[in-house]
Amino acid sequence: MTVLVLSGAIGAGKSSLTGMIAKELGTKAFYESVDDNPVLPLFYADPSKYAFLLQIYFLNTRFHSIKAALADDNNVLDRSIYEDALFFQMNADMGRANQTEVAIYKDLLANMMQEIKGMPKKNPDLLVHIDVSYDTMIKRITKRGRSYEQIKTDPTLVEYYKNLLKYYGPWYDHYNYSPKIRIDGDKYDFVENPADRKIVIDQIEDKLHEMGKL
Ligand SMILES: Nc1ncnc2c1ncn2[C@@H]1O[C@H](COP(=O)(O)OP(=O)(O)OP(=O)(O)O)[C@@H](O)[C@H]1O
Numbered sequence: 001m002t003v004l005v006l007s008g009a010i011g012a013g014k015s016s017l018t019g020m021i022a023k024e025l026g027t028k029a030f031y032e033s034v035d036d037n038p039v040l041p042l043f044y045a046d047p048s049k050y051a052f053l054l055q056i057y058f059l060n061t062r063f064h065s066i067k068a069a070l071a072d073d074n075n076v077l078d079r080s081i082y083e084d085a086l087f088f089q090m091n092a093d094m095g096r097a098n099q100t101e102v103a104i105y106k107d108l109l110a111n112m113m114q115e116i117k118g119m120p121k122k123n124p125d126l127l128v129h130i131d132v133s134y135d136t137m138i139k140r141i142t143k144r145g146r147s148y149e150q151i152k153t154d155p156t157l158v159e160y161y162k163n164l165l166k167y168y169g170p171w172y173d174h175y176n177y178s179p180k181i182r183i184d185g186d187k188y189d190f191v192e193n194p195a196d197r198k199i200v201i202d203q204i205e206d207k208l209h210e211m212g213k214l
Pocket residue numbers: 008009010011012013014015016032034040054055058078079083084085087088149
């Protein structure tokens with residue numbers, strides 16, 4: 001039983017790589033559903049009003065998929081629950097949530113994680129983190145074209161995205177729930193280039209071999 005979890009900034013390619021890993025390893029993919037998230041467009045339009053509600057929404061949906069994934073056999077999840085606290089902390093630091101909201105969120109998250117501790121598997125086996133620069137992130141966000149994420153429509157997102165990348169470095173360094181591997185998302189275009197895809201998949205499989213999971 002092996003559970004992999006992907007992490008990385010907006011547009012890093014987590015969902016695409018999740019599908020590729022699942023296909024290669026013959027495992028089941030769990031996707032965060034973005035397009036039917038009713039709070040996300042509200043949040044982008046008015047972050048201060050909806051930051052807390054958005055976190056509660058994500059916490060709930062991620063808890064659903066994490067429970068299903070950890071109770072089942074070999075799985076790949078396209079986003080880790082551990083990154084949500086990073087997003088919320090950053091939004092709070094930007095003045096979009098108050099300390100009471102942060103405290104309630106952290107308490108609820110800790111309470112939910114206690115429930116996971118009682119499950120057969122408590123943590124993922126491997127975190128696959130995709131590193132991207134600001135330029136790559138913007139290229140992918142533009143290519144994908146979700147209207148509310150575009151910096152052309154909302155120039156304040158430039159600061160939001162740059163800030164997010166600043167939070168991701170220390171977040172990855174401190175992550176210690178499982179072994180981890182870093183993928184260079186600038187160097188390897190695993191979506192468009194089959195040779196790059198093979199290199200990335202090999203890196204992940206080598207890591208799993210090294211861990212005795214393959
Ligand atoms: N905890 C969170 N707080 C605020 N916004 C979040 C949070 N989690 C995800 N988002 C937002 O949800 C959207 C989707 O995020 P995410 O990075 O998971 O998917 P994605 O952009 O499709 O990634 P990828 O291209 O790597 O698959 C983005 O607009 C992101 O800013």
